Every structure is written in C-alpha cells, then in structure tokens.
Amino acid sequence: DTGVSQDPRHKxxxxxxxxxxxxxxxxxxxxxxxxxxxxxQGPEFLTxxxxxxxxxxxxxxxxxxxxxxxxxSFSTLEIQRTEQGDSAMYLCASSEGTEGNTxxxxxxxxxxxx
Amino acid sequence: xxxxEQHPSTLSVQEGDSAVIKCTYSDSASNYFPWYKQxxxxxxxxxxxxxxxxxxxxxxxxxxxxxxxAKHFSLHITETQPEDSAVYFCAASTPLDxxxxxxxxxxxxxxxxxxxxxx
Numbered sequence: 001d002t003g004v005s006q007d008p009r010h011k012x013x014x015x016x017x018x019x020x021x022x023x024x025x026x027x028x029x030x031x032x033x034x035x036x037x038x039x040x041q042g043p044e045f046l047t048x049x050x051x052x053x054x055x056x057x058x059x060x061x062x063x064x065x066x067x068x069x070x071x072x073s074f075s076t077l078e079i080q081r082t083e084q085g086d087s088a089m090y091l092c093a094s095s096e097g098t099e100g101n102t103x104x105x106x107x108x109x110x111x112x113x114x
Numbered sequence: 115x116x117x118x119e120q121h122p123s124t125l126s127v128q129e130g131d132s133a134v135i136k137c138t139y140s141d142s143a144s145n146y147f148p149w150y151k152q153x154x155x156x157x158x159x160x161x162x163x164x165x166x167x168x169x170x171x172x173x174x175x176x177x178x179x180x181x182x183x184a185k186h187f188s189l190h191i192t193e194t195q196p197e198d199s200a201v202y203f204c205a206a207s208t209p210l211d212x213x214x215x216x217x218x219x220x221x222x223x224x225x226x227x228x229x230x231x232x233x
Binding site for chain 1: 120148150156157158159160163203205221222223224225226
C-alpha cells in the first residue's frame with residue numbers, strides 16, 4: 001500500500017499525558033498536512049509542511065501541539081498535557097506540492113482522552 | 115480566511131434518484147474545489163475535483179459544477195445506489211501566497227452532508 005499511513009490508529013490516554021502520532025506520506029510528496037476532525041464536522045486544518053519546513057500553523061494549534069518533519073519525509077504530531085477537548089481524529093494528508101494539487105488523506109489516528 | 119458553507123446537512127433520496135449537494139465559498143482567490151466521500155470511521159476519499167478554469171466536470175454518475183461569479187459549486191450524483199450512502203464534504207483551496215511566504219495551500223472544508231440512499 002503506497003498511500004498515506006498513520007500510526008497508531010487508535011490511542012486512549014489519560015488527561016495530562018503526552019501523545020505522539022506519526023505520519024508517513026506518499027513517497028515523493030513534498031507537502032504534508034495535519035488536520036483534526038471531530039464527530040459530525042469536516043476536517044479542520046492544523047498545519048502543513050513543504051519538505052521539512054513548517055510553513056503555516058492554524059490558530060487551532062495551541063502551544064501544547066507541536067509538529068515536526070525533520071527529514072522532509074515522515075512527520076510527527078505531539079500533543080502535550082492532553083485535555084478532553086483534544087479527543088478527535090487526527091488526519092494526515094500529503095500532496096505533490098504544486099498549487100492546487102490533489103490532497104490524499106491517511107486513515108487517521110483516533111485520540112480519546114479520558 | 116476562506117469560509118465554506120455546505121447544504122443540506124442531511125439528504126435522503128430514493129435509490130435510483132439523483133442527489134445534489136451545494137457549497138458556497140467566500141475567497142475569490144480559491145481555485146481548486148474537491149469533493150470527498152467519507153464512510154464511518156474511514157478516511158476522506160477524493161471522488162471528484164474541479165479547478166477554477168473549468169465550469170463542469172463529469173465522471174460516470176458523478177458531476178461537479180462551478181460558478182465562479184456566484185462563488186458556489188455543486189455535486190450531482192445520478193442513479194444513486196446504496197453504496198453512495200456516506201458523508202460528503204466539499205472543500206476549497208486558496209493558493210499559496212508565494213510573496214508573503216505564508217498562506218496554507220490546504221483545504222477549507224464544509225461541514226458535510228450525510229447522504230442516505232433509501233432502498
């Protein structure tokens with residue numbers, strides 16, 4: 001399978017703990033995006049990378065959230081001191097990186113904070 | 115920033131009938147409009163997209179129309195089948211602002227339409 005892959009698929013954590021999600025984009029895709037989706041809503045943009053550079057962060061991305069893409073390939077999204085409001089599906093997506101390119105999503109990582 | 119409105123939130127049609135979902139967007143600079151289908155617990159999957167230099171695009175039973183002047187676009191599904199039941203999201207993409215160095219060439223999504231195909 002050469003699609004976008006995410007790990008773990010499901011994570012249950014206690015409030016206050018840190019969690020990290022990993023995303024492996026489609027090979028040779030320059031752009032990598034993180035979105036968050038809650039039940040009954042469309043995906044909401046969090047941040048994106050052009051190669052290893054993080055070019056934009058949404059105001060939804062609080063100081064507790066940090067994303068990296070150190071070598072321009074895989075990316076990690078870390079949430080520190082999780083809160084119940086962080087419970088959502090975190091979707092990673094990638095595209096070739098030219099304007100208006102098709103964006104392909106991974107299966108998502110479900111986070112439940114208890 | 116971009117704002118995308120989607121209607122209706124729920125749409126129930128008889129199998130074999132047509133379904134139409136409508137979206138409006140606010141940023142006239144948006145130039146790419148994909149539609150995604152999402153089944154429960156699954157990833158959003160692209161079903162069709164249209165760029166701002168085209169007014170209509172069709173792929174078998176699915177078509178999308180774009181009216182740039184009115185800033186709205188629509189998804190049309192003909193001869194609906196039970197497997198068409200899902201949540202459909204429209205989205206709009208504003209191009210990266212190369213001069214400011216910022217601006218997400220990501221997608222702004224509508225809130226989704228739950229399409230139910232009645233047998």
